[in-house]
Amino acid sequence: MFLHLDLDCFFVSAHRTIDESLKNIPVAVGGRSNLNIFSTQKEVRRVSENSGAFVSTILTNEGQKSFQDYFVDENGKIRGIITTSSYEARGFGVKTAMSVNEALRLCPNLKMIPPNYPLYHELSQKLFKILEYEIPLVEQFSIDEFFGDVRGYLKEDEVVDFAYYLKKKIYEELKLPISIGIASSKYLAKLITEYAKPDGIKYIKDEHMDSFIKNIPIGEFPGIGKGYQERLKGYGIKTLGDIKAKKNLFYSWKKPGIELYNRVCGINDTKLQQHRDKKSIGIGRSFDAIYDRQELIRRVIILSRYLCFIVKKSNVNPLTYAIYIKYESKIKSKDHINVNRIFNESDFKTKMRELFLKNDTHKSHGVIQLNLTVSNFSDEKSFTYNIFEYEEDIKKRELSNKIQQLRSKYGIDIIKTASELKENLLRKE
Numbered sequence: 001m002f003l004h005l006d007l008d009c010f011f012v013s014a015h016r017t018i019d020e021s022l023k024n025i026p027v028a029v030g031g032r033s034n035l036n037i038f039s040t041q042k043e044v045r046r047v048s049e050n051s052g053a054f055v056s057t058i059l060t061n062e063g064q065k066s067f068q069d070y071f072v073d074e075n076g077k078i079r080g081i082i083t084t085s086s087y088e089a090r091g092f093g094v095k096t097a098m099s100v101n102e103a104l105r106l107c108p109n110l111k112m113i114p115p116n117y118p119l120y121h122e123l124s125q126k127l128f129k130i131l132e133y134e135i136p137l138v139e140q141f142s143i144d145e146f147f148g149d150v151r152g153y154l155k156e157d158e159v160v161d162f163a164y165y166l167k168k169k170i171y172e173e174l175k176l177p178i179s180i181g182i183a184s185s186k187y188l189a190k191l192i193t194e195y196a197k198p199d200g201i202k203y204i205k206d207e208h209m210d211s212f213i214k215n216i217p218i219g220e221f222p223g224i225g226k227g228y229q230e231r232l233k234g235y236g237i238k239t240l241g242d243i244k245a246k247k248n249l250f251y252s253w254k255k256p257g258i259e260l261y262n263r264v265c266g267i268n269d270t271k272l273q274q275h276r277d278k279k280s281i282g283i284g285r286s287f288d289a290i291y292d293r294q295e296l297i298r299r300v301i302i303l304s305r306y307l308c309f310i311v312k313k314s315n316v317n318p319l320t321y322a323i324y325i326k327y328e329s330k331i332k333s334k335d336h337i338n339v340n341r342i343f344n345e346s347d348f349k350t351k352m353r354e355l356f357l358k359n360d361t362h363k364s365h366g367v368i369q370l371n372l373t374v375s376n377f378s379d380e381k382s383f384t385y386n387i388f389e390y391e392e393d394i395k396k397r398e399l400s401n402k403i404q405q406l407r408s409k410y411g412i413d414i415i416k417t418a419s420e421l422k423e424n425l426l427r428k429e
Contacts, residue, residue, distance in 0.1 A: 214241035289366025318374035326369035
């Protein structure tokens with residue numbers, strides 16, 4: 001049997017663990033694109049010691065800011081997007097991805113809170129440790145979702161009582177409400193959790209599964225996105241029952257179709273992924289349209305500095321660098337390069353500046369978003385680097401490591417390289 005555990009309204013629930021006045025009232029956590037990193041004002045900015053695959057990494061002091069300081073910009077405009085809302089707020093129509101402005105119109109008494117990522121990660125880690133102690137095999141699926149495999153550990157008639165035991169233990173130790181779905185396979189357990197919410201437990205036996213899924217819309221099954229939904233509807237497939245009735249069609253689509261069919265039917269869906277390695281690391285920001293190319297280059301360099309810090313902290317060596325530029329009027333430009341160098345800040349900034357200049361193909365348009373990403377992480381022991389540049393790369397890496405140590409101690413802005421200082425001077429001229 002498999003358990004799927006999903007923390008209810010996690011970000012809101014996390015704040016309620018440290019502030020009981022937030023209980024039983026409409027509350028929402030909202031996020032803003034952190035443009036603070038582009039500010040010329042001095043401020044200590046650090047990377048969370050609790051950084052991980054599921055949380056924001058770069059921290060200023062968002063968690064301590066008031067509504068006015070965090071959500072209201074210099075022009076008096078309310079900014080931000082709803083990340084999580086309480087069930088009390090959802091009763092007014094407040095939803096994830098809604099603008100804070102719209103949420104406040106729907107619910108004038110809504111309590112808006114800036115995000116506190118270190119708190120979320122700390123609670124997530126504590127929950128993982130509880131589950132590791134109680135369940136033989138555990139997979140962390142996201143910051144607030146977990147799978148547990150109890151096959152051979154519990155009898156079928158024991159699993160529901162065990163789920164209630166877990167739920168009680170989690171609330172007593174962490175003060176977090178959690179919903180649990182139970183089934184004989186992973187993704188059916190995840191589907192069932194949606195019917196256990198809020199703060200409940202639901203178990204569907206194999207003999208009742210066909211009737212349970214028969215009329216569930218395909219959009220409710222984990223992993224079926226909007227594009228795939230439209231494709232399936234073109235074949236007259238609207239429910240999970242329709243999927244189960246069309247085995248030959250899905251098997252004709254090879255791996256993606258076979259995998260989806262098997263998940264819906266609970267076939268060969270019993271493997272937990274206990275270690276989830278990062279495949280890429282990125283950083284990006286959205287902002288009001290900027291036409292000044294020198295300012296945009298300055299921002300690329302700053303984003304590069306922050307991304308370098310995260311890469312060094314993650315102890316990886318990326319061989320692919322990518323940039324994504326979004327303009328007004330929904331115009332986009334993106335590109336990547338492959339390198340065989342030992343990663344260092346100086347070369348990375350140079351490459352990202354070149355990538356921006358090469359791909360800024362709509363200079364009459366304002367840019368509203370920049371994203372930088374690194375991927376294709378190498379194994380130093382097995383990868384062959386450019387032998388003619390290897391010694392120089394080692395020196396640059398040593399310098400980057402020393403800079404990293406200083407930034408870890410005094411903040412990411414304590415040292416700026418010559419290329420960044422040059423861009424700052426050019427911008428002022």
